[in-house]
Amino acid sequence: MSRLVVEGLTIRLPPGADRENAIEDVSLSVAAGEILCVVGESGSGKSVTASAVMGLLAPGLSIAAGSMALSGEDLRAQSPEAWRAVRGRRIAMVFQEPMTALNPLMSVGAQISEMWRVHMNLDAREAERRALAALREVNLPDPEGALRAFPHELSGGQRQRVMIAMALALEPEVLVCDEPTTALDVTTQAQVLALIKDLQRRHGTAVMFITHDFGVVAEIADRVAVMRLGRVVEEGTAREVLTRPRHDYTQALLAAVPGLHAPTARVLSPDVVLQVRGLTKTYVSRGLFRRRKPVRALDDVSVKLKRGATLAVVGESGSGKSTLARCVVGLLGSDGGQIVIGGAPLPKRRRDAARLVQMVFQDPYASLNPRRRAGAQVAQGPIAAGTPAAKAIQETRDLFALVGLDPESVGRYPHEFSGGQRQRIGIARALAMKPEVLVADEPVSALDVSVQAQVLALLRDLQARLGLSILFITHDLRVAAQLCDEVAVMRNGVVEETGPIGAVFADPQSAYTRSLIDAIPGRALFGV
Amino acid sequence: MRAAKAYLRSPAALMGTAILFAVLVMGLGANFLYPADPLGLAGRPLQWPGADPRFPLGTDPSGRDIAAQLFHGARISLLIGVVATSIAVVIGIAIGALAGFYGGIVDTLLMRVTEAFQTLPNFLLLLVLVAVFGSTMETVTVAIGLVSWPPVARLTRAEFLTLRTRDFVQACRVQGLGDAHLILREVLPNALPPVIVYASVVMAVAILLESALAFLQLSDPNVPSWGNLIGLGRSVLRTEWYVSAIPGVAILLTILGVSLVGQGLNDALNPRLASGR
């Protein structure tokens, strides 16, 4: 029997939004012991659907039509007070961002205990006893310690376990998960997914799982609903949807999912354009209040990038990959070791280094100055380097055309471009300096999967046309597999393994690389 | 453009603008309406408002026209407010920008100085400055500017601290652009909106500081200041309280106008908060 049934749900956006309804005529159902994955790109309305089911719509949104029922009871007919009593007890939710989802000033134990204290009126001691049991069930390493800990003392993965423990505290009939693993590292993601699946099976919970990642879908879903622009375009069992998608949009999305097939190996030039030798970087942060332990971000790191090739630096958060990128472009000074570009050490002067190495940044929204015209931000580098303004502006227009933008749009401000277009501007800005080496720091991880594929294709195309040498930083092995020739796997500031990407994927030498590959969601479906 | 439209839509902003405009007109019109010296003897002292049609707001203990002093006082208050605020904002932005952008030892030194200024009660510091340099209008204005910059510096520094690590600033470094470009073209324009909004607070405080100083008879005795008049009214407070009451209302309305304009600017420049979401 269906635990949660949503029928013909339409939710209106406030006037002045880009479309009339956030979601339109959405019908979904989740049965006991079943995981329904709701998949879609940003703006598909998947998160709005989740908040509607919880009765937690953002202000401004209103339900225009449709019904929602929990085990046969009409939720919309409930008084606000009755719906509140249902929340947490019969239908619970886990959110995307574990770093901010917990109250920073309250101990973890107190936050979990609240569930029993509020809904069951248990006394403090009994509630705490149960909270401890709940923390044990989600496999936290030190449950007693975690009970007394404050959220900031736990890692992201641990906090998400706490959130899951809290959501499942009262054995709800339905669990809503809104991208619960998106903010986590890939190995942690694999563990959390396994945990959710295990608990769901043991308690027979109905789970509505919101995600943008088809890998995660393949890993966890029983049934799948694909959403686009507020509508459900396709629904079916996981096997059906993933292997025989009927709708064009689903097919396009699935085609855009990067597989883990290493590209056919190219013949690489023996000429090394970038060489990093024994690079060391230690962070010592001293605040007014606290003195942290020094963190060794780079520990004797050596990598080589061949001319015209792409080297992927892969690692999880805290691996030092971004520190490496910032050292190579001269944004950070190193404590020891050497960076050699085109045979000479990286110059200290900003202006000299700019001709040798350029960078494409991760967040297309943060990497452009919102108050200056796009073209000016591209042309300013060459102008500062001595190119006459008129020539620099003409080159900027040519570059816009090269990266697939309208040359006439040089006069527009960044907010007039989409995320993918902004990333193209970022690439044009880097290319304007005609650098020897292009450092790309997670250039596609903030983009939707279809846009991601386009930007990767652009980089590949540019490399072929201009003979670019790219140092490609990413946390995602699947993305690395798309365009890289060689790979360096990093962990805790140390290079674990390097080699041609095909060889490393086929036969990883380090146990850590192996575990990274194993943790890739949906590997069975899209994988090696 | 969008910000200007948002500003004109805010009722608070319109009301504040109207009040400030009225005060401005009062100040500009003072010389035409009351060409005589407002501090000169005009008639019999301590006439209640309305008692003599020549003095709609009455006369003070020295027989001077209160209305005339009010109009001339508007000019003084606005002038001191604007000039002192400009001084404070320029010093504050310069110090905050350097400290926030460069960090390290520059930041430590500049922030020590800022802290020193903030540890001293600003009114006490103002008293000392006035005691040392005298209390002409120029010195009072400069002194108020000198005691009002630390919050501006802190605010600017905080903005610079977050903005300087933003990717778009880093991208400019990678492009080989110099510090001057980074500070003036990239960071400052993005740091400015909250500082502009805060300038309204600085101006309100500046006007209040001057009037308090004048109330204690420590400001320039040769200019008709609202605070001065309130101070003079103290001696006859128990009977002719209107002498103190009337200029107080003028100060209150002026500060209200400044605050409302500040709120309107805030709504216009930070639209996220204005929508109440």
Add this chain to the structure above:
Amino acid sequence: MRVLRLALRRLAASLPTLLLILAGMFLLLQLAPGDTVDALMAQMGGGDPALAEELRRFYGLDVGIAAQLGRYILRLLTLDLGFSAIYGKPVATVILERLPPTILLMISALSFAFFFGLVLGVVAARRVNRWPDTLISTLGLVFYATPSFWFGLMAIVLFSVYLQWLPAGGFGDITQSLTGIAAVLDIAKHLVLPTLTLGLIFLAIYLRIMRASMLEVLSLDFVRTARAKGLNETRIVVRHVLRNAMLPMVTLIGLQAGTMLGGSVVVESVFALPGLGRLAYESVVQRDLNTLLGIVFVSALLVISINFVVDILYARLDPRISSDT
């Protein structure tokens, strides 16, 4: 314990600030035309240069500026603030006599402003953009715009002259000698109007900050979590939002301590309270620079100690501050 250590470290960090203040103030006062002796001589109606010379030696004004500064700072380390020529007593004694009314006034004004600012800010945020919010926010704007000395005068007219409910000034009834509870009540009665007068602008500031902070915190993710847990709004506000929203207000106490002390100069002069602020005003008028410098020093100490307390308070409220991870 850890909290205390942090606060002490902060305290140590403010020592250079204190020295900077002293050096700056001392050099500033050197620019003043005329010194204590000039003021004294003027008070005596003139005198011969030999006497002036004598007096300068007595007050230590006969050596170079650097030496005077060095001497001054050295003496301050032993809490010797010098001698007030005007009052004929050591500056420390004069200041100590005047300190209690000011501290009492600050504590009561701060408590008044903090408590009502908190309550009104919470009410306004809970009813945002509806009439209670509009009313409270408007009141806040008006309170903020009201010059404190003018409010004090008008309060005297209303409550002391017309209604005759409260005394118009002074720190206690000098016509009768009261003891015990009667004396305490008497002082309390004398403090009502000064407290309102000094606290009004801070009430306006606190309520505005509290309202904004509440709205900010209410939009954070963990409040959504609390809603998803099925907590009712009262519990969400009391258990989850309030403490988080109070953090900026606590910070503000420290930042505004100096401003409040400055405000007491005006308020004490309106209500004829024999406090530190009034002493500062008197010493400016009388050009008693030794006393003025002493007051500046003591004010700085006062502000630093208030910040010390605020740091402890903040660290107790926010576990993130005191952990070493």
